[in-house]
Amino acid sequence: MFGLTKKDTLLLIVVAILTMAAPFLLNPFPSGSAMAQFNAGYPDLMQRFVIYGLFAIGFNLLFGLTGYLSFGHAAFLGVGSYSAVWMFKLLSMNVIPAIILSVIVAALFSLLIGFISLRRSGIYFSILTLAFAQMSFNLAYSVLTPITNGETGLQITLDDPRILGVSRTESGGIPVTNLFGAEMRSTYEMHVGSWLFQFNTGYYLCAVLMLLGFYLSIRIFRSPFGMMLRAVKSNQNRLRYTGLNTKPYTLAAFVISGMYAGLAGGLLACMDPLAGAERMQWTASGEVVLMTILGGAGTLLGPVLGAGFIKYFENIFSKINDTILHQWFSALPDGLEDAMVFLVHPFIGKGWSLTLGITFMLVVIFLPGGLIEGGQRIGRLFRRRTAKPAPDSAPSSTPAE
Amino acid sequence: MGLLDIKNVSKRFGGLKALSDVNLSIAEGTVHAIIGPNGAGKSTLLNVLVGKLIPDTGSVMFDGQSVLGRAPHEINQMGISRVFQTPEIFGDLSVLENVLIPCFARRDGPFRMHAFETVTNETEMVEMAEQMLGDVHMLEKRKMQASALSRGDKRRLEMAMCLVQQPKLLLLDEPTAGMARADTNNTIDLLKEIKATRPITMAIIEHDMHVVFSLAERITVLAQGTPLVEDIPAKIKGHPKVMEAYLGTAEV
Numbered sequence: 001m002f003g004l005t006k007k008d009t010l011l012l013i014v015v016a017i018l019t020m021a022a023p024f025l026l027n028p029f030p031s032g033s034a035m036a037q038f039n040a041g042y043p044d045l046m047q048r049f050v051i052y053g054l055f056a057i058g059f060n061l062l063f064g065l066t067g068y069l070s071f072g073h074a075a076f077l078g079v080g081s082y083s084a085v086w087m088f089k090l091l092s093m094n095v096i097p098a099i100i101l102s103v104i105v106a107a108l109f110s111l112l113i114g115f116i117s118l119r120r121s122g123i124y125f126s127i128l129t130l131a132f133a134q135m136s137f138n139l140a141y142s143v144l145t146p147i148t149n150g151e152t153g154l155q156i157t158l159d160d161p162r163i164l165g166v167s168r169t170e171s172g173g174i175p176v177t178n179l180f181g182a183e184m185r186s187t188y189e190m191h192v193g194s195w196l197f198q199f200n201t202g203y204y205l206c207a208v209l210m211l212l213g214f215y216l217s218i219r220i221f222r223s224p225f226g227m228m229l230r231a232v233k234s235n236q237n238r239l240r241y242t243g244l245n246t247k248p249y250t251l252a253a254f255v256i257s258g259m260y261a262g263l264a265g266g267l268l269a270c271m272d273p274l275a276g277a278e279r280m281q282w283t284a285s286g287e288v289v290l291m292t293i294l295g296g297a298g299t300l301l302g303p304v305l306g307a308g309f310i311k312y313f314e315n316i317f318s319k320i321n322d323t324i325l326h327q328w329f330s331a332l333p334d335g336l337e338d339a340m341v342f343l344v345h346p347f348i349g350k351g352w353s354l355t356l357g358i359t360f361m362l363v364v365i366f367l368p369g370g371l372i373e374g375g376q377r378i379g380r381l382f383r384r385r386t387a388k389p390a391p392d393s394a395p396s397s398t399p400a401e
Numbered sequence: 402m403g404l405l406d407i408k409n410v411s412k413r414f415g416g417l418k419a420l421s422d423v424n425l426s427i428a429e430g431t432v433h434a435i436i437g438p439n440g441a442g443k444s445t446l447l448n449v450l451v452g453k454l455i456p457d458t459g460s461v462m463f464d465g466q467s468v469l470g471r472a473p474h475e476i477n478q479m480g481i482s483r484v485f486q487t488p489e490i491f492g493d494l495s496v497l498e499n500v501l502i503p504c505f506a507r508r509d510g511p512f513r514m515h516a517f518e519t520v521t522n523e524t525e526m527v528e529m530a531e532q533m534l535g536d537v538h539m540l541e542k543r544k545m546q547a548s549a550l551s552r553g554d555k556r557r558l559e560m561a562m563c564l565v566q567q568p569k570l571l572l573l574d575e576p577t578a579g580m581a582r583a584d585t586n587n588t589i590d591l592l593k594e595i596k597a598t599r600p601i602t603m604a605i606i607e608h609d610m611h612v613v614f615s616l617a618e619r620i621t622v623l624a625q626g627t628p629l630v631e632d633i634p635a636k637i638k639g640h641p642k643v644m645e646a647y648l649g650t651a652e653v
Contacts, residue, residue, distance in 0.1 A: 003519060224505050224523065225516040227494070231502055234491040241451075241489070242503045242562065243477035245511035252514060 008218050011300065015214060019207045022046055023197045030194035034327070037319060040312055043187055043200035044271075048311045050203070050210040051267045056291040056303030057210075057217050058260020062253050063289070064298035065226060067233035071126045071285050072113065072133030076106040076258040078140065078280030080265025082147070085154045085275045092164040093175045095184065095205065095270040099263065106262020107255055114254035118247065121236075133285055140277035153276030177270050179205060184271055202271045209267065210304075213260060218300055220256070229253050230298075261288075290356075294363055296370025305371050310356065317352035404429040404570060404602050405450070410459030412445055419445040420456065421626045427570070427604055432596060434605045434613045437623035438647055443606045446623070447574055450604075451483060452476050464569060474511045480569035482562075486578050488555035490562065492548030496539060499547050500530040500561050507566045533565040536598075537591065553584045557591060564595060573605045577612050589615050614638070622646060 004012065018025065027041030040046070059073055080102035087098035117128040140148040148154055158168050162175075169175050177184045184202035191197075220226045228249050231239050236246050269275055278284070287310065295306025325344055329337045347355045367373045403426035412420040420442045427433045437443055448454040449461060452471040461468050468476055477483075482503075491499050504526045509515065521527065534540045537557045542550070547558060556576065563571055576592070577585040589612060595601065596616075607613050613620060613634070620637045622629040624646035630637065637643055 003517075003522075005519075005521070219519075220516050222519045222521070223516045224501075224509075224518055224520055225514060227498055227502065227520055228505070230494060231491050231498075234493040235489060238489040238491060238562075239502070240473040241477055241483050241485075243474050243506040243511060243566070244502070245472070245474045248512040 002215065004218060004222070008222065012211075012215055012218065015301070015304070016211050019050065019211060020204075022049070022207070023199050023203075027195060027197055031196045032194060037324065038316060040316060041198065043185075043198055043203050045311065045315050046200065046203045047206050047267075047271050048315070049308050050206040051264050051271070052288075052291065052307040052311055053304040054206075054210045054213045054267070055261055055264035055288055056295070056307040057213050058257040058264070059288045060257075060292050060297060060299075060303040061217055061220060061229075061260070062257035063292055064303070065221070065229035065233065066250055066253050068118070068121065068250060068254070069126045069289065070117075070129040070254070070257075071282065071289065072117075072129030072131075072136075073257070073261050073288050074280050074282070074284035075113070075133040075136040076110055076261035077265035077268070077284065078136065078275065078277065079109050080106045080262035081269040081275035081279055082140075082154055082265075083262070084266040084269035085156070085273055086147075088156055088162075088177065088269070088273050089154075089160040090163065092162060093177050094164075095177055095179050098177075098270060099209075099266045102262045102266025102269070103259050104262075106265065107259045110255045110258025110261075111251070114251050114258065118250050118254060130282060130285070133280060134282055137277055137280040137282070140280060148275070148277060150277070153274055155274045177202075177273055206267050206271070209263065213263070214300075214304070221300060225249070225252075290360060294360055294370055296372030299370065299372045302370050302372040309371065313352055313356050313359075317348055317355055318350065320348040322349075403427045404464060405604070406460075406462045407446075407450075408460045408462070410446075410449060410456045410461065412449065412454060412456045418626050420449070423459070423623075423626070423628060425621055425628055425631070427602060428619075429569075429602050430600055431618045432592075432603045432605065432616055434607055434617035434620045435623060436607060436610070436613055436620060437629075440625075441623040441646075442626040443623055444574075445626075447572070447606055450572065451481070477506070477566075477568075478511060481572060482564075482566055482568035482570075483572045484556075484559055484563055484574065484576055486575045488552070488559040490547045490550075490555055490558055492546070494547055495543065496534065496545050496547050496550070496558060497527070497530055497543040499558055500533055500565055501526055503562045503566045504529050530565060533561050536564075537561045552580070553587055556580075556584075556588060560591060560595070564599075564601075567599075569602060571601055571603045573603060573607075575607055575609075576605065577607070577609055585609065585612065588612075592616055 002009065023041050023046065026046065027039045029035035029039050055077060059070070063069055083102040083105040084098035087101045091097050113129065113132045117125055117132065120128060141150060156174050158174060160167055166175060179201070182201050184205065186201050188199040189196060190199065228239070228244060232246055232249055239246055265279065291306035291310050292303045293306070294309060295304065296302025322341060322345060325341045325348070326337065329340045332340060345351070363370060405427040407423055407425040410420055410423045423446065435443055435446065445454065449456050450468065451473060452468055455470050463479060463481065466479060468479065491502065501520065508526065531540060531543065534543055537560060539554065539557055539561065542554065547555070550558060577588050580588065593616065596603070605613070605616065617634055619631065620634055621631040622637065622643050629642050629646055630640055632640070
């Protein structure tokens with residue numbers, strides 16, 4: 001189906017079902033219960049899952065396939081956000097033109113940066129992209145203030161000259177982003193017993209675009225173009241002596257992944273029409289590298305998993321504070337309770353990045369293929385157990401999907 | 402005029418004359434070996450042929466076109482394929498994909514944005530690659546990862562990758578360097594088989610006299626940057642000038 005093999009179609013359908021049912025799946029605990037704080041099924045976080053998933057899918061097309069490690073992809077994310085907000089300010093609050101412009105601007109910007117950075121490979125390429133992204137960040141903060149609104153960040157105001165649409169609503173408020181009238185922020189709440197499920201328009205828009213991006217990435221992985229990109233990673237010298245010009249291949253991959261980043265940035269702005277320079281900072285570029293490696297670079301599903309994992313940590317673990325810890329350990333004797341809280345304290349709240357860092361180190365050391373490799377190992381363990389009666393029917397090992 | 406014509410090529414590195422006034426012509430359909438003691442300029446000559454080095458003087462014409470200063474992919478697209486001293490293959494890819502890439506390179510040129518086709522649907526390309534793998538007796542290994550192959554099989558695969566492009570000229574840079582005797586003989590047999598089944602011109606740069614004398618139809622002996630003699634193998638053996646170049650003095 002859709003030009004995919006049976007296995008890939010199955011993968012796409014499973015991912016589609018999971019994203020569509022996310023408001024249920026991410027809210028397993030009834031609201032009001034002690035475990036409710038681990039629920040991730042609220043619109044803001046779900047939007048982040050799919051938007052950063054999209055960002056990581058795009059990054060993986062460059063890093064996972066060609067092996068070129070860009071440390072400046074946040075620049076494209078930021079450029080996408082700024083373009084989208086400008087579209088809201090000048091044209092219309094409809095998200096379609098904003099999304100289109102953010103992808104186009106990110107494509108042009110990545111073409112320029114890619115053209116220069118791809119003159120070098122390896123660590124020099126990484127440093128060049130990092131330098132460009134930091135330049136963009138600093139420019140957005142200072143010289144380009146008329147365009148980016150500097151430290152405050154670019155936002156929608158009451159007197160924007162919106163060509164198609166009104167500057168302010170009848171009640172005098174700022175109009176909201178919408179898709180032909182369907183407001184991004186509108187959420188349908190469903191109460192089932194003590195559970196609360198939230199279905200957000202913005203989330204579903206992002207989810208559909210993420211699925212589209214995922215589908216395109218499968219097509220690229222299976223195409224001759226994708227095969228050439230993997231060959232770039234494997235042996236550039238041989239590729240050149242096989243009559244292929246590696247430059248346009250790497251540049252195309254760079255621009256495609258830049259467009260994914262621009263789309264993600266545009267979507268961030270669609271969900272919340274605000275763009276700040278910190279979105280372009282090197283920590284944001286580093287985050288997408290972490291996501292891709294944590295999930296499994298060069299695999300189809302890995303980046304999405306990694307993005308979900310990191311965003312979950314960032315939003316859930318950071319919310320746990322000492323009061324909650326005291327509740328957890330309240331069953332223990334007093335002295336022991338305090339000791340446990342003292343021990344766990346550095347790993348939660350503001351210390352969530354410590355937990356993430358340790359997880360990341362463990363994954364890189366013990367599962368170099370990322371979370372996907374972990375899943376494959378578990379899968380193989382089960383398969384071996386079931387295949388024991390007939391050992392020769394064991395499936396031949398396939399390269400990491 | 403041959404398929405490859407090297408005319409008056411000289412190259413200096415500082416005070417060292419690596420090549421001086423080299424004239425060499427490789428005729429279409431022959432297996433031409435270039436031999437010589439260490440430092441004779443074999444590698445420099447090879448680097449000139451693949452566009453890596455630009456000579457100070459002279460010209461290198463392939464099939465009526467100059468090769469000087471061209472990028473490796475352009476030289477390949479002109480019809481020159483190269484086998485390296487240590488096999489250069491795509492280690493992370495499957496054996497079949499290794500052969501598919503040159504098939505696509507031959508059909509689509511140096512770059513094509515074929516992101517919406519699917520490799521497995523390109524039956525024509527897959528058949529071509531499988532046929533080639535059959536010819537070098539590696540069809541049953543097509544799903545293996547290339548880096549897991551034995552050294553001999555890697556060499557075989559590299560040959561298949563070059564041959565599937567049906568090059569006009571196959572350049573072989575010490576194809577048996579560092580190989581065990583059995584592997585060397587396998588390579589010789591493979592090259593003989595290739596030569597017998599298809600019209601191909603080969604230029605072999607080689608150290609190993611056993612390889613040279615079992616394959617070459619013409620031999621050029623290079624010494625101190627100049628071609629000493631060029632002749633058929635029978636006449637090279639025991640030629641006084643060759644003895645002198647390899648052993649020092651003719652009086653020995």
